[in-house]
Amino acid sequence: MKFTVTLKEVQHISNLTVEVDLTKNKIICIAGKNSVGKTTLVRAIRNLSINNTFQETAAPYIFNRDSSITYSFDDGREPIVFSYSKFVNSIDTKQNIPSDIRGLITVELPIPHGERFNHFQRLAGMDEQLRARISVGDYNTPNDLIIFLNSIYGGNRFDSLKEILIGRELYYFIIKDDEQRYYIREDYLSSGEYFLINLYKQFRKRTKLIVVDEIDISLDASAQVKLVEMLREYCQRYQVNILFTTHSLALIKTLLEGELYYAEAEELEVKIFQRSYNYIKSIMYGFKGWDRYILTEDECLQDYIEYLVSNETCFYKFQVIYIGGATQVIDLKNRNIEMNCFGEQQHVLAVLDGDQVGKGYLSDIDNVVFLPFDNIEMEIFRAYNESPEFPFLKPIEFHGGSDSKRAKSLFKMLLRTQYDGRNITFGDIYSYLETRSEDGVRLFKNELLTFLNVPK
Structure with missing residues (x-):
């Protein structure tokens, strides 16, 4: 199933369309300069399941009477349209959004609205239940999550991680003392560690599309690089897609063909293209590569x-x-x-x-x-000697003993010769070469372009 979101007249964006094929189960990274509209896109995606996203997370007056966000699916269902409402001074919809659509996507925003930055009191109300269960050893070891975290951070510091199921939710903590049952709740871990645990939860829930704005912001460069490897594996294992934005060159460099995209503004229209690492490095940071x-x-x-x-x-x-x-x-x-x-x-x-x-x-x-051809100079030499249709008609004096040396001499002399009222150029010679073997040149050029472009 393909999911498409289209923004019109939202903040400084006149038009932006993004399509995600949810059957691919892959990584999608969007890079781009500040203020191009990446966070606005993420907010728009979140708004499908949490309809007051813009009221909670964005500045007022970013909408006008022409503003709209449309969510489309290629499974035949009617598109969901949020349009401007003067009563809330924002976008709103009168359509019913099915629960399966609301549960299709989960979104993590950056500072100050992301879950990874607002967790310090998240589990305070659960502490009594956790303490009681931990005191009697009523917990399990989440081996898969331990592998996930240790792979990203290195070492074995998460070997003492435990989990407890309360209601329908899993809660995590690290046992620091087996006898006293002293523990650290997941919400008291670093923001990066807490973020990765919650990201893992979303994979386990098989949320079809996970969207994360500024995925690198709470992780060091080494963790970012290792995270990409794990995300690629987990997308396939749990049949999930993850779309994220980043400014991290360390992270971008690890991405494979088909995973990296670049958002750029053409006047007020924002377009997202698949780009290479070195293109983005040059455009965003001015580094050559x-x-x-x-x-x-x-x-x-x-x-x-x-x-x-x-x-x-x-x-x-x-x-x-x-x-x-x-x-x-x-x-x-x-x-x-x-x-x-x-x-x-x-x-x-x-x-x-x-x-x-x-x-x-x-x-x-x-x-x-x-x-x-055997080589360029020799092909021109043969044409000069053999073809009555050789276009550069003026007799040319050139020197050299062997055919190879005479061919090189001819090539140099051609570039000093007048033809049709002007000097002969490399382009004239190369264009003529194509007439000597049109199919061969076409195949040769296609081989070069295949190497220089992403396979279609």
Whole structure:
């Protein structure tokens, strides 16, 4: 089932639509600059189950007569619409919201409205019942939760965690002294620890969509990184989705393809796109970085690759680097496995001239693409000598003994030659190359774009 929320004329947002496929059971992270509308989106999602969310958590006068929030599901049910009501000076609905919809989503807001920051008196009224049950040893050991917390924080400090079922709710505490039964209730743990316990509870309840604003705010960088690993596992185990916002680069860097999105404003319309880590790092923080690397033989091939993809929209930020010689390219690619100078091996592509196809040193080497010609200079040289349709008609004087040297000389001379009233450019030459092997160039370009984009 797909869940869609659409905001119109809410605070500074004229339009924002977010769709979540609840069948995916995955992580969805939304990053973005401050004030782009991330928290407003989270409030809007929470408003579906807690209808006074905006009255409790937002500043007044963020709505006007054109304001609305629409919640849609693709299972055939009627959309739920909250529109402006002058009686409450906010949005409201006259529709009945089914209990199964209210229970579908749980939301955790940031300071000062989040549960993790308002828990110190939460269990005060339960203390007498807890004390009585603990005194007679009437409690259990939540092994799965202990593994969850120890995995995130490291060590074994949660080994003494216990749970008690009172009514329909589970309550947690840490036994500090087995004889005296001295204990620490969950609401007296740190805000991060308490937050993780409550997050675990939501997974156990199999709430279909868990939404957390500023998930990193009460966790250190190490815990953030380990939390992502556990969330990925728990989403699959409990058939749950988790959508969260963050500003943490440490956390963002751990996310996989399809998990990371970026919210950006185009005038007053906010759009959310799937983006790469280095795109977000550059836009939000001004740090430069690359997601993909293309290693190739020489500067000419580097220029040709950049020419082919220059007018294409590539998902990943990339860098093309010429090394000097095919064997050196593969040597550096192999050394990357040990040195990790370019990151993960699948993020590095070797592009070689076509005359290297079938060479023995390439056996068992992954991520290698070949030019559809022996090499660029030699293909131009052959065309000049063989094709009566070679477009650059003026006779050209070039030097060199071997065909290879003459080809390089021809290429340089072409760039100094007038054609059709102007100097010949790299673009003229590269465009002509396509006529020599249209299918080969098309396949070569598609291989490059496949490497530089998320699979469709």
